[in-house]
Amino acid sequence: MKNATQSKSTRDAILDATDILLAKFGYKKMSIQDLADEVGIGKGSIYLHFSSKEEIALSQIDRMIGRLKDELEVIAAGKSLPGDRLAKMLRLRVIYRCESVHHYSQGINDLLAQLRPKLLERRKKHFNEEAVLLSRVITEGQSAGEFAAGDPLVLARTLVTATNSLLPYSLSAYELGDLKTIESEIKTVAKLLIRGLRK
C-alpha cells in the first residue's frame, strides 16, 4: 500500500475507466475493448471480473452508492440536532448522485434508457438502505422530543420517496447541468419535510 495507484485493485481500475468512458462516449458506444485499452489490460482480464458491459455499468453505480452510504453514515452518527442532520443527509443523497453523473452530459439519457429495468430493481435496495440510516436519526429526534411520534422507518421511507424525484434518474441532462437549481430545490423540499416531522 505504498502507492495508491499501484495498490488500486483491477476491479476498481475498470470501474474508474467505466466512469471516464461513460462520460466520453455514453453507454451504447462504450465497448469492452475500449475499457481494456483505457485500463491498459487485456479484454480477457475484464471478463475475469465482470460478465458483461451491463454488469460493469451497474457495478459502477453500486460503487458510487456505496461511497454515498459511507458519507451518510458519518452524518447520521454526528452530534448536531437531528433535524439538521436529516437536512444534510437529504441534501447529500441528491447532490452526491447528481455530481457523480454531472460530467456525463448527454450520455445520461442513453445510459438510463438502456439500463432502466435493471436500474429500477437496484434502486429499491439502495433506497431501503438509505431509509434505515435516516430512521436512526428520526428515532433520536423523537426521543429528544424534537419530532412527533410515528414509525421511524415509515417516516424515513417517506423522506426518501419525497426527495427521489431530484435524483439523476428523473432529471433531464439539461436539468442535471444546473446543480445550483437542484441544490435550492432539495433545500426547500427538505425544509418542508422536516417541518412536517416536528412536534
Next chain:
Amino acid sequence: MKNATQSKSTRDAILDATDILLAKFGYKKMSIQDLADEVGIGKGSIYLHFSSKEEIALSQIDRMIGRLKDELEVIAAGKSLPGDRLAKMLRLRVIYRCESVHHYSQGINDLLAQLRPKLLERRKKHFNEEAVLLSRVITEGQSAGEFAAGDPLVLARTLVTATNSLLPYSLSAYELGDLKTIESEIKTVAKLLIRGLRK
C-alpha cells in the same frame, strides 16, 4: 352530436387507438399502419393530424394530462379545508397518471426509454401548470390561517417535486402494477408535506 362515437374527432380516435396499441404492442412495435387499421382510416389520414409516431405518443400523454388538470381544477375550486383539498390533488396527480398507463404492463419501459428526452421537456410545462393550481389552494389556506406564510408558488412547486417520484416515469412496471402501495405512499407523503405547511 347525436352519437358520441360518431362525433368523436378523428384526432381523438387516433389517440384512443394509440392508447390501445401502446398497451398491446408497446411503442417500438406500434406502426402508423397499425394505428390506421385500428381507427379504420387510411395511413394518409393519420399524417393529416400528426407528423410522426413520436408526436402521436406525446400528444396522447398531453391529452391525458389535460384531463387530469381539468379534474385538479375542480378539486381546487372546492369548499373543503385547503389542507384536505391539497391532499386530494396530490393523490390525484399520482394516481391518475399511474392508472392511465396501468394497462401498459411491460410496454412502459419501452415507451419511456424511447421518448425520455422529449418527455422530460414536456413534464416541465405540465408540472408548472399543476403548481399554479396547487398554489391557489395554498394561498387560500394562508389567508384562512391554516398554513404558515411563504411564497405560495414556491411551496406549490415543492409539493410537486416531492410527489414526482411516484409518477409512472420513476416506477418500474412491477411497481406500477401495485396501485395499492402507490396509494398508500402518496397518502403518507402528502400528509407529511401538508403538516409541514401548517402554522
